[in-house]
Amino acid sequence: MSDSFTMNEAQPRLLDTTDQGLIGAPLDRPEGALKVSGQATYTAEYHPEGMCHGVLVRATITRGTVTGFDETAAAALPGYLGLFHGPEFLRNPAQGMAGKAPTQPGDRVAYHGQPIALVVAESFETARDAAARIVVHYDEQPGAPVDPETAPSEEPDDRTVQGDLDAAMRKGAATLDRAYTTPGHAAAAMEPHAALAEWEGDHLTLHGALQMIRYNKAELADAIGVKPEQVRVLAPYIGGGFGSKLGISAEHISAALAARALKRPVRVVMARQTVFDAILRRTETAQRLRLAAETDGKLTAIGHEDRISNLEGEGFAEPTAAATQFLYAAPNRLVRKTISRNHRTPSGSVRAPGEAVGMFALECGMDELAETLGICPVELRLRNIPEKHPETGQTFTAHALAQALREGAQAFGWDKRTEPGTRREGEWLIGMGVASAARTNMLIASSARVTLTRDGALVETDMTDIGTGSYAILGQIAGEMLGLPIDKVSVHLADSDLPGASGSGGSFGASSAGSAVFLAARKIRDELAKRLGCAPEDVRVDRGQVTGDNKKAALADLLVEPIAMEASIESGETAKTHFSSGFGAHFAEVAVSEITGEVRVRRILGVFGVGRVLNEKTARSQAVGGMIWGVGSALHEELSHDPRTGHIVGRDLANYHVPSHADIPAKMEVRFLEERDDHANPIQSKGIGELGISGAGAAVINAIHNATGLRVYDFPATPDKIVQGFMEHGR
């Protein structure tokens, strides 16, 4: 990792000059055949000789101390191997990119469902039975606050205050002052959280369902008190993450500790209910949005205050107003956060932390303000696009909001939108809604190695593919740079022995790890130029030919000696002078039953500017996936808590309603605008997976308003709330 490239200035668009035809091409995923034939191996599917099975024991109190375990009934079971607990156990998973152990509470319990011990047995069935037979003795500290409304709270001091919001609200020609609430959300990745730990001497190999290998290795080593070089983490296939697998959690630590004590491989797979209880959730939010505008729609004030919750000591705070800070211009601004410290399952990153819930308030508020002003909601947004970052004054990099709104409106048939509550098909009221999309784009330090031989190229990095398409796009970048067809490129990922990348999170993985692969391949091109005898800036490597300075050679002829190059990238000056974000616009059409209050989404169009698209097919899937999450948060998803204990109720996939096939129309359309983000990274790309959810739910809610005339402020917009609205409006 000697010479790291720092992103200090805009980079030339080298990928626009290559001619291999791979970049952006809608190629199938290279691992596709393995996935559809059941041959892609996920964490719980390795069966080393002598493997035994662990099941987590979890607290049945909300707050207090564990004073003892009675193993008698469990130990009587044939095949019982033991109970493991102790100071290394974790209170909750590490937050994303922690790189060190999360809180290790000893015998303290801080929320209902907290993992407190691991039972290990010869079989899963015995371990499950034994875990239920462990009797736990507690010294309970009753009265733990679990209601964010009444629990003690604190206010971090990073608020934004510009101008005078209150004065602007008094003077505004049109104003809006609304409260919005969103419930907690679960990532609910399809693969339950899992670990398989195996020791060889004092070296640990851990297969884990994990998104950020470089950080996870450090977290694991720190938590169990070994050196990072004694730990190897592997996660070649991960069954979805969405933020829930960013940091190490109870299954990893407990498997590692039990495996060390038993001198046998130990597998721990969380039951689905454990995943709900013991994995970081998205916080519930209570938000207040204030807007003031002149009669022409120019905003004069934006205020966004929110209350979120997390357990004491957790540094993560959902950045609810993240998009509000830069999406629209207004001279008077206030952004303020309150953190409720309570004893619910702690909160952390779930897909697009911040925007996913904060944009409900901002974008539904803009819709309502547009109605008050008598201005088209698309037009209102167009009139308020800032020239520079309204808080920091940074220059925006490629900024597609206006184009996305205009092109989207035309493609969607926005001109056919009627007055609220006026379009009807039998019992169904039909409406259209719009919302802006925005999600900050980041570059996170990443390294990769590319090796080029006569047989092709090998890409190696600890980057993960959680369904995002890393295997596809990293191969495409290397192939494009090295003039190889895609079947001559192999990609090895998610092994902590490989160069460390950003991991999957914050939508920064493709651009960050992709840039490292790009730079490693560029070094190889430099070496090829040297071998050909031309200047590095003159070399072209296309379709197996290397040319430059009127010289030409077959690639294979220059590869008598293979070339291996490693490269690293980190963010630099451009991240200070410029502000990079994905932008876009969501357009939704819904039908609302006047009888049942049921909302059917008929079609959604998302138009996005995400810089260079690396693979149209996987990019589209990422965007649509995010848009469907938007539908889920608008209409279905809601974590509920027992008011006495804070315990999550309905903690399974039958009671926590993620969208299903029947909820989602076939017409989920995506358009990517032709764009390059020169200041983001040397491949000019931006994140996609979270931009798709950011604003999508608000477009659905705004469409419900257009269909029915009703406004919902407490999400999700379930049928009971719609029916209630109908009744209040005398229908």
Add this chain to the structure above:
Amino acid sequence: MPISLKVNGVERTLECDTRVSLLDALRDHLDLPGTKKGCDHGQCGACTILVNGRRINSCLTLAVMHEGDEITTIEGLGGPEDLSPMQRDFVSCDGYQCGYCTPGQIMSATGMLAEARDGMPSHVSESLIGKANLSDAEIAERMSGNLCRCSAYPFIREAIARNTEQSQ
């Protein structure tokens, strides 16, 4: 206790605890981890397999209840080198992302097409008798027992639609 199953056309015998689900028997005892465990409660569909030609959630049934049954899992549909048309279409339509629900989606779709061929109606069928026209609404309804959190739904259904009788 001992059990014999015919799995993907091969007679398999195993000695297992009566508490072992058919799903765990496949994944942990018969070395067929292609069938996935997403919830263990019949709520997500990731464990869908065919038993005697009909789709079921293999987590909701015990292995010992299936003495002599014919089991088809994703491994029996086609390997990476000889994918079935449905498997190929899932790849080309990008009818997946993380891939974890995918074997269940494909097995469910395979079973669903057989149900439709046999004249079984769904909640959204216009008529209870006669062959169902496998419109997108029909496919969506019949596939709603299979969750996909990556939310590849439109592309999963596109892949399935390519394999209906009407499209053949």
